[in-house]
Amino acid sequence: MTKKSGKMDRNNIGKWFKSPGNMGQKYSLHALYFCTGCGIIEIPPTITTRWDAERFGVIPVATPRQANLFLITGYVSVKTLRYIIRSYEQMPEPKYTVGFGSCPINGGMYWDSYNTIKHLDKYIPVDGWIAGCMPRPEAVFVAVTHLWTLIDKGMATGYLKYREHYAKYRRNQEKILGELEWPPLFSKEEENEKSREKVAG
Amino acid sequence: MKNPGKKLQDELRSMFESISTEGDGENRMTVKCRKEAVITMLSFLKKTGFDHLALISCVDRLNDNVLELVYILSSYGGDVAMQKLNILLKTTIPRENPQFYTATEIFGNASPYERELHELYGILFRGHPRLTPLFLEREYDIPPFRKDFDTRKYVKDVFDQIPFVDDKKGRT
Numbered sequence A: 001m002t003k004k005s006g007k008m009d010r011n012n013i014g015k016w017f018k019s020p021g022n023m024g025q026k027y028s029l030h031a032l033y034f035c036t037g038c039g040i041i042e043i044p045p046t047i048t049t050r051w052d053a054e055r056f057g058v059i060p061v062a063t064p065r066q067a068n069l070f071l072i073t074g075y076v077s078v079k080t081l082r083y084i085i086r087s088y089e090q091m092p093e094p095k096y097t098v099g100f101g102s103c104p105i106n107g108g109m110y111w112d113s114y115n116t117i118k119h120l121d122k123y124i125p126v127d128g129w130i131a132g133c134m135p136r137p138e139a140v141f142v143a144v145t146h147l148w149t150l151i152d153k154g155m156a157t158g159y160l161k162y163r164e165h166y167a168k169y170r171r172n173q174e175k176i177l178g179e180l181e182w183p184p185l186f187s188k189e190e191e192n193e194k195s196r197e198k199v200a201g
Numbered sequence B: 001m002k003n004p005g006k007k008l009q010d011e012l013r014s015m016f017e018s019i020s021t022e023g024d025g026e027n028r029m030t031v032k033c034r035k036e037a038v039i040t041m042l043s044f045l046k047k048t049g050f051d052h053l054a055l056i057s058c059v060d061r062l063n064d065n066v067l068e069l070v071y072i073l074s075s076y077g078g079d080v081a082m083q084k085l086n087i088l089l090k091t092t093i094p095r096e097n098p099q100f101y102t103a104t105e106i107f108g109n110a111s112p113y114e115r116e117l118h119e120l121y122g123i124l125f126r127g128h129p130r131l132t133p134l135f136l137e138r139e140y141d142i143p144p145f146r147k148d149f150d151t152r153k154y155v156k157d158v159f160d161q162i163p164f165v166d167d168k169k170g171r172t
């Protein structure tokens, strides 16, 4: 990472004050401690003394209500997807999702499994991916610093995308999971979306 | 008891008809028997000291058109030589409409294994107290662990049919 891309550095203090909101979000990422797949094995060393994620302002929290970073640590089975969606919808905005490992990207080694959803970003928006099977803890920090850059540039907007295309996401979710037992988070305003597109076009 | 496998083999042969036993000389003994004998055999083995049911698993033998059930037993109570011995009790049931009797009366911990097999291989265990879904969230035409379940086709038909949510503004 170069200085420009937002290293934690005193020289940057001036820049922080330009957008204190971004700074606050960048340096206090609260990762939801949600375990799925094999990748979760890498998370305990990442957050504890060996790699100490708190240097980067990342600490794990127990409930989605307090979290703003969602690490999906591995393959997502259909059953897990239900709880991923529930947890994701409970997180306060702004929230960031990072897919950790090859499995959430495209299925990884479970690409032809009967029970693993292949592309996580069909069901919830994902801001970044860490490739690898499984990625090392260092890769989490690379991802975090990249996420800082994205936040700085206003590109980590997965949660806005979720609002905007909620109807499509919900439709995909219901295709796999059947009726969802919780009410829609936003209105399923696909009609509005279409009309807006028409106006824009 | 120097070689519990040997003694047990003789004992089993004298008690049950048309079984085949085969030990690897060390710590594993395979017993194949007809399906009628399984429940009796399990309770006999439990009385003999093999008081721990480690696993019930299933092999889909597509070519022979049978499902092979494997009960793996080990011992906590016997002497050291016995504790080292694992018994693989195998039996076959037909593939079409597979049904079998539950072993929960003898080993209480058979319950989750049988639920699992019910779900993944479609075996109906009669007399099971609670044969409800255990892992799976979706319905499958063919139970997914059967060899004739085409996972690739299933993936193409289900997961690949879900469209990506594309974003016109080109945001990540």
Ligand code: SF4
Pocket: A037, A038, A039, A073, A074, A075, A100, A101, A102, A103, A104, A108, A109, A132, A133, A134
């Ligand atoms: S990417 Fe590899 S390590 Fe991660 S969940 Fe998939 S198989 Fe496991």
